[in-house]
Amino acid sequence: MPAPQGSAAPGPVLEDPLPFQADLRAAGPVVHLDKYDVFAMGRYNEVHAALTDWQTFQSAAGVGLSNFRYDKPWRPPSLLLEADPPHHDAPRAVLTKILGPREIRRLGESWATDAEELVEDLLARGKEFDAVTDLAAAFPLRVFPDAVGIPQAGREDLLPYGDHVFNAFGPPNELVAKGAPRVAGLSASIASQCARDVLTADGFGAQIWAAADRGDITEAQAPLIVRSLLTAGVDTTVNGLAVVLYAFATHPDQWDLLREKPALSRTAFDEAVRFESPVQTFFRTTTRDIEVGGALIPEGRKILMFLGSANRDPRRWENPDAFDLNRDPSGHLGFGFGIHQCVGQHIARLEAATILSVLAKRITSIEISGPTRRHHNNTLRAWASLPVRVRTA
Template identity: 85%
Template sequence: MTAPSILTTPFSDVDPFSPDVLEDPLPFQADLRNAGPVVYLRTYDVYAMGRYEQVRAALSDWQTFQSAAGVGLSNFRYEKPWRPPSLLLEADPPHHDAPRAVLSTILGPREIRRLGEAWAADAESLVDDLLSKGTEFDAVADLASSFPLRVFPDAVGIPEEGRKNLLPYGDHVFNAFGPPNELVAKGEPRVAELSASIASQCARDVLTSEGFGAQIWAAADRGDITEEQAPLIVRSLLTAGVDTTVNGLAAVLYAFATNPEQWARLRENPALARTAFDEAVRFESPVQTFFRTTTRDIEVGGTLIPEGKKILMFLGSANRDPRRWENPHAFDLNRDPSGHVGFGFGIHQCIGQHIARLEAATLLDVLARRITSIGISGPTRRHHNNTLRAWQSLPVRVSVE
C-alpha cells in the first residue's frame, strides 16, 4: 500500500476476498488502517474504510452512504438484485421505517424476557446431552450451530422440516454480498432450491400461530405493513438471525478456549456473559464487511469520493483499530466493548442483536456452571465466506464439575 498524502489517495491491489485474506484478515486490515482513512481498492474499483472513526461515521450517515443500492458489491442502481432486496438491510427511509418499527416492537424487551426461561431449559438439555457423550466435541457443530437452530426457528415459528436449509441459504446470501468469486459459484447450483425453501417458510399458513412470523403477519392485517412486505420481513429474520448468531457463539467459545483466564473470570462472575459476547463480537467480528453507495460527492480524510461509488466498510478492522481500542487484539472481560460496530451502527444496526445476546448469555450461563475449563483439542478450521468470519470446526476438550 502507498503512504497517504493530501494530494493522493492511498491504494491497494490486494483482493480482500481472496482465500488468504479470508483465512486471516488481520494483516491486511492493519495495512488498510495504516495506509489512511480511505483507501482505493483497484481490484474492484471501490473505496475502503478500515478505521473506526470513518466506519462508524459512514454507518451513521445513511443520507450520504445509502443502503438501498445494495450492501454488497453489486450496485442496484445498475444491476438487478438476485433476490428481492431486504426491507431492512437494503432499504433506506422512508421505505425502511415501517418494517423496522414493526420488528422493533416484536423483538422488544418484553418478548425477550418471555423467551429467556424456555431457552434456559433448552440450553440445559443441550449441554446435558452433549456432556453425556464425553468431554471432547466440536464447539461449532455441537454448540454454536445446534443452539440457535434449536431455539430461534421455534421463536420465529417455522416448522422442523424447514430448518435444514437455513444455514446454506444464509451462507450464500452473505457470500453474494461480495464479488462473483468461487464462493458464490459454489452456492449457485442450489440458489433456486434454497430460495424457494426459505420463501415457503415465510408464508402465513406455514408459520405457527404465536411466533415472530405470525406477529409480522398480524402487523400486515393491522395495516402497519403491507401483505407484500410481510414475507420479506420474515425472510430477513431467517437470513440474518441464524448465521450471524452461530458465528458469534463460535467466536465467544473460541475466545474462551484460547484465553483460559477469561473463562475463570466468567465462572467467578456469570453476570459477565453478555459483556463476554459483545467483546467476542468486537474481537472476531462475525460480520466483517458491508458496502454502501455514495449519494453525493463527499470528502473523507482528504479523499474526494465521487457520487455513486461503492464504499467497502471493514467492520472487523474498525473493531481492532488501536486508535479506538486499547490493546485491541486481546479478548478482555475488563474491557467495555460497547460502541463496537460488529452489529452495525445507526438506523441499520442489527435489529435482532438483543436476541443474539440472549442466546449467547443463556448458553454461556449453563456452560459456566458445568464446565471448569475449556481448551482447543485439535486442528481448527475456518469456513470462508465473503462477508462472515466463520468457523468450520473448533474441536475442544472440557473439564466438568
C-alpha cells in the first residue's frame, strides 16, 4: 500500500510522530514508503514477528537505511546490533554473562547511594530544575561510565557520539549533516576509551577484555563490544528516564500510585518505554521473498519497523495512549525482541528503579513548570529540555 499522508515531512513527524503512526497502522500491515523505497511496518504483530525472525529479517545488512550489502558502513558494524548468528553469538554470550543478575545486584547498593546524593544536591539548589539535564542525563552519566570502567576524560563525548550514531541510521538528512564535522573526533575519542589499558580493573570493559584472554571472543572484537556497550547504554537510558519523568509530570495520579506502591518503579519504567519508546525505529533486510499481510516483500529489501508505533497499537494494547501503572507492559518492543533484544535492558531498569525509588521518597508531586523542548533524532524519541517544579515530603 502507498505511504500515508505526512510521511514525506520528517520535521513534524520527529516533533510528534503519533499522527503519522496512527495513519501508518491504518494504512495496512505493510506500507511502502515511496520517498525512500522501503517497506514499513507499524502494527504490533508484524513488527514483533519480524524482530523474532532473524533468519528472514537480517540485521547484518545494517539496522539503518544504508544496505551493507552494497554500502560501506561509516564505522565498523556493531557486533551485537548489526550481526546475525553465528557472528552474533559469542559477543552476545559474553555480554549476557557480564550483565547478569549477580553483577546487577552488586551495582544496586552503590547506585542507590549515588541517586540519593544526586537528588539531595538537586533539591538543595531549589524546587525547580530541568528533568532532562539535571536528572535524566546526570544520573546515567554519573553511574554507567563508572560501571564500564572508562576514564573521566572524554565522557563528555558519549552523548554527542551516541546521538550521531542513532541519527546515522538514516535517512541522510540535516541531522546527519549537522553531526558529520565532529564524527572523526568523536569516534576517535570513544575508541580510545575502549582500549584495554585505560579501563579500570573491575568494570564491564575489563571483563570484556578478560573474555578475549580466555578465547571466548577475539582481541579484535573486544574494543568493538565495549563500544557497543557505551553506544547503546547511555542515550537510550537518558531518554527513557526523561520519558518516565515526563509521564509522571503529566499523570499526577500515577505518581501518587508509585509513592503508595514503590515496588511499581520497574513497571513504571517499562510502561514509560512502551508509552513513548526512546528507540522509535530500526531497519531489517529481507533474506528471501516474504509475504506479510498479503503483500510480497522481495528479497534484499529494507524493512523499517516502527517500534514506537507497535507499542501504541490498539490491536495489542487497551487504551494505548494512556500511561498506566496498572497495565502489564511486558511484551512491549521498546527494547526490541528476539536474539537482538537489548542486552543491557536490566541495567537500564536498575538505573530507572533506583532513581525513581529515591524520588518517590522525597517528592510528593512533579509538574511541568515551563516550555518543553524536544531533541530531534532520526531514531530516538528524545527531550532537550523538560523544566519541572516539585514539592517535597
